[in-house]
Amino acid sequence: MPDALALYDAMRARADAEYAAWRTPQRPRIDIAIDQSSITNGALRTRAAIEQVVASRNAAVDLGRVHGYGMQWLHPTVQVTFPDGATVMYGPVTPAEAEAIVDEATGRWGAAESLRIGMLTGEREGVPSLRDHPFFALEPRERRLLRNLGLTDPESLEHYIARDGYRATARMLGRHSTQEQVRTVMNDAGLTGRGGANFPTGVKWNFLFGAAGEEHYLVCNADEGDPGAWVNRVVMEGDPHLLIEGMVIGAFGTRSEYGFIYLRDEYPLSIARMEQAIRQAEAAGLLGDDILGTGLNFHLRVIRGAGAYVCGEETGLLSSIQDDRGMPRVKPPFPAQRGVFDKPSNVNNVESYANAPLILMHGSEWYRQYGTERATGTKIFSFSGDIARVGFMEVPFGVPLAKVLDVCGGMVGGKLKAIQSGGPLGSLLPPESLPKLILQGDSFTPWDAIMGGGGIVFCNDQTSVLVLAEMFAAFVEEESCGRCTTCQRGNQRQTEILRRIIDGRGRREDEPNLKLLDRTLQFSNCVHGQFSPKITRNMLQHFHADYEAALRGEDPSLTMPGLYRVVVTAQYDPKLAEAVAICPVDAFRGSAGNRSIDDAACIRCGACIDVAPNAVAKRAKSGVLALN
């Protein structure tokens, strides 16, 4: 029987050679960052333009692919790797800059100087290290979960292996680790569920290991539905084998022969990269039957979701896998007792699994070097909203949120009004919480808030918190599975009340009624119903003055549709005619010099303000009184 470590070493030697040739190429190589964000920023057009320049000049460069590095506000980014192994990052690179990039790569150093962000590896005079960019000031010097971004082609198994990938698996199998050792090291490291629930991963694995029967299922929750969170996407698009390896380790530790990755439909590139990586791992003997010749079998499949948020709840997810409506059910029985196809199962988040190879490789002590006593290790976060630098980063637990806002370049367009964490079932935090919050779950607790799965949105004062509350209320109403009357009807009422308030028809009894709904919703079976009033509750707790003002008919942000009107402010502005023409509901009345806007017809879309900001404007409606 061939030894697992010997098999791995042979694989590794081939991978090392291939990777070395990629890292120190014979001629310069231009790598375009291809991920969901960069594609949205036009990376495919940039790539096509660079290809065209290279082809027309028959330039002595190669083209390749990487994943974005985290600085999404600079997308699309491009990296050039020179024969000495130095890698320069550029961005944003539009098709118009293709020539400059090719020039710089082919010897005209300086041609793309203005596009340089920094050195990913190596040195060049006058170009700072990328790691010195303020955006990464809170990251550890050496990334862990994101260690391969920019330094590998995410679609290459060989690159992953050459960067120590599958080494933990080979050692685990080759040195005959016991299943208990694997679970114990996860517990010692303090790894907890990264989806937001924070349950110890090793304990969950213990449940499944000890469950009756031989047919165990290992499930990955990749249904990252919280708007504003794209932590799992980065792992799956940036380093898909890290997730697979984590699941192989989990499968060994829990005696599972079958696995599913339940992946949301909104991540088509994640689906493609995960499916490709699974085929690569199977072909290499790292997944499927008889892994590394040790007799371990683990069969992994991607299940593509179809746009149902509540499938991110683990029992809803399991129902969805087994050909049913993805409706959550009552627990117990817990998945470890009765999961997918009624067999014992374990569900973990993508990032939870992705930590497993690193912990097994380096040990629990190493893992605990970062983070705090109660939250060990590092975590990926995505930051968005009204900030200068939108992107993702990997930081140790315990980092102050105020520092995060600093490295994100601070607020743009207005002052900080609210911090939204944990998605639609999460929280709405006031500005005064900022100096006290650290990125660690229990730091949010005093604010009756949760940190959640890693998506944090900073909102400026140009938006009303009541509008935000209505938006999330509508989301959770729409996504309720409808099983519990409390959740189905309760969320309808919650949305109706909030909608009425922002329409300028708030009532005195709205607050007690929202609180009554909150209490009623606690009787729902799953967290969807139980957590669905949280943001509205936070709004009443932390932004009560805004609620009171809304009842009085005041909204300084001028975003509550019922509390403002759009008026003509300059009759002879040359842009006014354009405003009249753009109005999708023909709400302008009167002739030139005597224009007005029919308030009953106006839908407050803002198109006229977009084209003629000096001729039309929002004005607060006065005299709207709370009905009682």
Place this chain on the structure above:
Amino acid sequence: MPLETESKVRLRALVAEFRPNNGDLLAALHRVQHEFGYLSAEALEVIGDQLGLFPAHVYGAASYYEEFRFDPPAHTNIRWCSGPACRLRNGNGIRDALLASLGIEHMPGKTEDGRVGVILGQCNGACEVAPMVWLEQHETHTIEPIGGMSAARAVRMARALRDGATIEEATHA
């Protein structure tokens, strides 16, 4: 045995590899919708046959998910992003401008001639370009993300598509 329609033969071939009790329903529904653009009653029946499920079960499951359609899609769909970063930048105004420009009452919906539709989109984490929409054509399997939207641009885009513009033209409208 009555002769099968051509579409039914095609449907059977499409889902032939899927098996009962194997977690294949979502994959079967996706495959058929990708090919036909929507899930016809006939398709639901064929999928049920293949997976050993009653049509009511197949329809019940499929209708649970936002992404499955039971009518042909509009020639071009504008998928409106409902994420928070987009909402902070007049996302609601963009949605209302799209619907009003096209005379569509509710989302999801489409124009009477079936040329343009507006459907709900979810955040996929490209929030640096907020607010955004995607233009989608089933016929060509095109998905074109468009960031930096505004209500005015939404009106121009919707009007252009309504008047027969291509995705490329609408992008620059």
